[in-house]
Amino acid sequence: MRENFKLRKMKVGLVSVAITMLYIMTNGQAEASEANEKPSTNQESKVVSQTEQNSKETKTVESNKNFVKLDTIKPGAQKITGTTLPNHYVLLTVDGKSADSVENGGLGFVEANDKGEFEYPLNNRKIVHNQEIEVSSSSPDLGEDEEDEEVEEASTDKAGVEEESTEAKVTYTTPRYEKAYEIPKEQLKEKDGHHQVFIEPITEGSGIIKGHTSVKGKVALSINNKFINFEESVKGGVSKEDTKASSDGIWMPIDDKGYFNFDFKTKRFDNLELKEGNDISLTFAPDDEEDALKPLIFKTKVTSLEDIDKAETKYDHTKLNKVKVLDNVKEDLHVDEIYGSLYHTDKGKGILDKEGTKVIKGKTKFANAVVKVDSELGEAQLFPDLQVNEKGEFSFDSHGAGFRLQNGEKLNFTVVDPITGDLLSNEFVF
Structure with missing residues (x-):
């Protein structure tokens, strides 16, 4: 699944790196110029200023932790909806197999909108009972060496997880058929001379x-x-x-x-x-x-x-x-x-x-x-x-x-x- 992401992330990632390097170089030159014009006489003031900057950066990172939250999934559903970070890529598998969405050039993923909402069509198939659904969210500029984080969810009522990684994953298993047989606490016995x-x-x-x-x-x-x-x-x-x-x-x-x-x-x-x-x-x-x-x-x-x-x-x-x-x-x-x-x-x-x-x-x-x-x-x-x-x-x-x-x-x-x-x-x- 990650290979699908990488096809597009590589291009976006290169642009992100270029912008970052440009910012560092520009910012560095500006600071150097300012230092030459006004030599500092207050080292304590610089330390406090740097601490405040680090605090702001930390808050920014924490506010951008990736997550996936799924809306309620019931047997018979023909699409999976939920929320993640805005404009993130979303991949979905059903019972370990790709759901084969054809959006974004047929690469098998959909893209969340500016509000982080996504809708993953199942292409005429339906969700059934006892089915495992896995949804992954990834940043467009995700690096190749980052690790997946996975969380098992008990139900879609609270099916959401926030991850420190730039990738997030949530897994949900649909329930048994409500009219299915009652699961025995011990092995069944023969009935009237025949196995059950x-x-x-x-x-x-x-x-x-x-x-x-x-x-x-x-x-x-x-x-x-x-x-x-x-x-x-x-x-x-x-x-x-x-x-x-x-x-x-x-x-x-x-x-x-x-x-x-x-x-x-x-x-x-x-x-x-x-x-x-x-x-x-x-x-x-x-x-x-x-x-x-x-x-x-x-x-x-x-x-x-x-x-x-x-x-x-x-x-x-x-x-x-x-x-x-x-x-x-x-x-x-x-x-x-x-x-x-x-x-x-x-x-x-x-x-x-x-x-x-x-x-x-x-x-x-x-x-x-x-x-x-x-x-x-x-x-x-x-x-x-x-x-x-x-x-x-x-x-x-x-x-x-x-x-x-x-x-x-x-x-x-x-x-x-x-x-x-x-x-x-x-x-x-x-």
Whole structure:
């Protein structure tokens, strides 16, 4: 963000420096001339005069401390307004991403008016719940070496901060949806023999997906049938540790109170935007092996802010589509050919020679069922349960999810009932 400021500040800064130097030189010459004409006979008087001058300068600096004060921000807002020092530049980010204002030549900032008031348009996007808004103010003649000062604000009613630096920053997080589930004080329990899952409504533009569950274990997120890898990309290699790191990439831990979240407020997710109608799936993996036999996939959709009250935020096993046996599919289970990646070692590190299968695909006659995939590597290569669609098809973008299939690695596929976990097909081994 500071780079945007510097493009214009450099020019203004040079002018400011020139004016300052001119003032010093002119003032210095005047004082020297006066000293030559009238030699001082009262040293005490000079000291008092200098002290008064320093006092005046100090008061001037204190009166010009930078600050940012935000007006009230509510979900649905399409602009951010507030006050800062007059004619200062204002930058804004939403969930760590630029709001892309096009004022001032498209450099991403707006300029406060002579009264210090600013208005930052959001270009047709809307502020939603659980969103982090950061506003920075900077002087046009800010130097490159000055440090940012940051203050977290609890609400916009008093969202303001005065900083000794020439830059000021304020951060505000919008509240939860007022009709969202009540946050439990301890982990939820199973209800009627089934796990519970509650999530915050997922609206277009959200930067975080979060909720609570009775499951003790892990959870993975898929958007439009693509699992999201939250781990940095894994370097090529064949070691068990490398493989484990890649599979951990899609899995987020559930804490001891049942809380989990998927946060997109990082640079690597700059291109990920939740849009109305996106299919969202949360796939759970209980730590208990017996508990893990019964699949748990919670499916919902991204809604608009206007339709937030229609959002599906609670897992209900009675709403799951029941298994249907397809007449036009003969096989209980078929999986397309799978090829592992080929590596060679160099100084103890695995170097990729040939990429293996990137997307695992298959078909079963049991529509709406769930396919379980088990690797002989166990926890080091923990696959998510795969939802079968109404045509009996299923797929898994293993490459996009950060998995690296090893040459010779054995995979076991089975089809189970999505509610009971009962086995529907024989084991299919690769």
